[in-house]
Amino acid sequence: MPINLNHEAQVEWDKYLEASSIEEQIAHLERFVGVVVKHKGVENHLRMAKQKLKRLKATQEKMRQAKKGSGERWLVPKGEDAQIAIIGTVNAGKSSILNSLSRSDSAAKVGAYPFTTVKPEVGSTSARGARLQLVELPAIVEGSVRGEMSGKLVLAGIRNSDCVILAIDLTHNPVEQLKLILKELSVGKIRLNTEKPSVKIEKVGSGNIQVFNSHHYEGKGNDEITEIMRTKGYMNVIVRFHGPTTVDQFFDALDYTISYLPAIIFATKGDVKGSKLNYSTLMEYISTNKLPLEIIPVSSSNNEGFDSIEETIFNKLNKIRVFTRNNVGDISERPIILDKGSTIENAIEVLSKKMLRFFRFARVWGKSAKFDGEKIGLDRILEDGDVIQVFA
Ligand SMILES: Nc1nc2c(ncn2[C@@H]2O[C@H](COP(=O)(O)OP(=O)(O)O)[C@@H](O)[C@H]2O)c(=O)[nH]1
Ligand SMILES: [Mg+2]
Structure with missing residues (x-):
């Protein structure tokens, strides 16, 4: 062990040697490379550290790929121009939407009892030549995010899609269904119809935390930004604000695992008595809470609400x-x-x-x-x- 390392670098090196997981090893090596004061005496050491880092990252990537292959077996591969996930609670009318939208004959079977769909059902349609792959995912339930009813796979399926159709059953408690789904998705780090925060974060070799355009930040200014970054483990970075950013949005910007997806609500079973009242209750809830969601009322039984719907879906895709x-x-x-x-x-x-x-x-x-x-x-x-x- 060379003794000519600066103190900060020495600390990171020691932590690297003690680290018990590959993630920790990578983190400490990365920091080591960032904080080491370069001079002739450390050249070899630095080169070795970079090589180790490269190897560790390759191993990590291999592990990640292997996990993907075994854990998320029924992710539907993207075969068309865009993949649309149809989600909702049990019996919400997901399969019926899939059938109404699908042009193929291999449409989903619709069951009159819960828990029909245990793996994705796939259909397809097109919007002026663009091919849309429709994937009905198993129902979202309380606890999906913890893995109930294959919940982890359902969430992975949503993240894998380009747009989400949210089926909400108008025959009972539409607001409860929406709340449940939004809660599961929010904990599952999926944001619907939400712009990505206007913050760019760039890791650099040295220079601590540098903040640009902090006047866009709606929290308490530079010190708070730096403080938040430190507690999240950032050391040498450039943070650039491009537009108005709330504190919550700033936290989201620091989290690379969040998915941002366009979405549309399909309010189903509009032909059933009482659905009109439930529809206005749902509309009111959405407008009072300023949720960025539009609702399209449909009836699969009467085939209503599906006119030029493919265009509406395509337009959500950006x-x-x-x-x-x-x-x-x-x-x-x-x-x-x-x-x-x-x-x-x-x-x-x-x-x-x-x-x-x-x-x-x-x-x-x-x-x-x-x-x-x-x-x-x-x-x-x-x-x-x-x-x-x-x-x-
Ligand atoms: N009246 C009426 N019933 C519907 C409509 N859509 C679905 N259903 C019924 O609701 C039940 C559940 O529908 P399904 O599409 O299988 O829901 P999924 O569990 O979300 O896939 C079935 O009995 C359907 O016949 C609709 O537009 N109108
Ligand atoms: Mg179904």
Whole structure:
């Protein structure tokens, strides 16, 4: 053990040697690399530490993959442009929604008794060419987050999706169902229709905790920010606020395990007597509590409320559909699916990387075009429904 380490680095090194788990070893090695004062005498030591760190991280990743393979066996792999999870309490009408939305014949069986769905049921539909995979997950119950009724897998299934349909049964206690689901999801670190906090955190080698734009922070200022970061174990980081941030949002920003997902409530069984009253009770609860949730009333029995619902779902995804046109003017049936704000360069990357190398110009029709067939370069931002033709 070299004796020319600075005190802080020595402490971290000792803790690394005593650590009992791979996570702890990684944490202390990372801190060691961050705090060590560099000079010729420690060069070899530092190199060795970095190599160990690399190996430990590789091992950790392997363990993580192995766990995924065994623990979450029934996660439905994403096979389409987007995956939509249908969730709700027992008998809420999830399978019926899946059936009403699905275009395939292999739709789910609907049972008139609880606990029908013990593993996901899968269907599919499309929204102007974009393929939506529908996954009905087993019911959410009190204690899902602790693992009741395969709850851990249900939550993993939700996190794996791109959008959530929340089935709420209008024939009894809709507010209780919503509260239960939101509680389980909140403890399970899933946030619905919530923007990610406007905070960027960047780990750096040294320099303690540096805060920028703290006027956006709605708590008690710089000292509080630094204090919170310290108690969470952060040492050398740059914290940058990009917009208004409450204390709760700041805590969320420090937690990388939180999932943010778009969601829509489907209020089911609207044909049943008494459902209208329950519907207004639910609406009132949502508006009084300013919940960022919209409700679509549906009836699977009467097939009501499902008109152009695929468009509504697609619009929640923050994605755009871009169609391609060939040299004889035919337009593709299937669009390329891109994140909102994508450019024509992003579209071509999906089509063919080779094409990008030989790109000369493109033409565009649709919302982003100033006129039909406008000639554009790589940086044009595309809009949903645009048609492009690429010349290479
Ligand atoms: N009247 C009526 N009954 C419905 C409707 N949707 C579902 N149900 C009934 O509610 C029960 C549970 O439906 P299901 O879709 O299996 O719920 P899941 O357990 O959430 O999948 C079944 O008896 C369905 O026939 C609806 O729109 N109207
Ligand atoms: Mg079901």
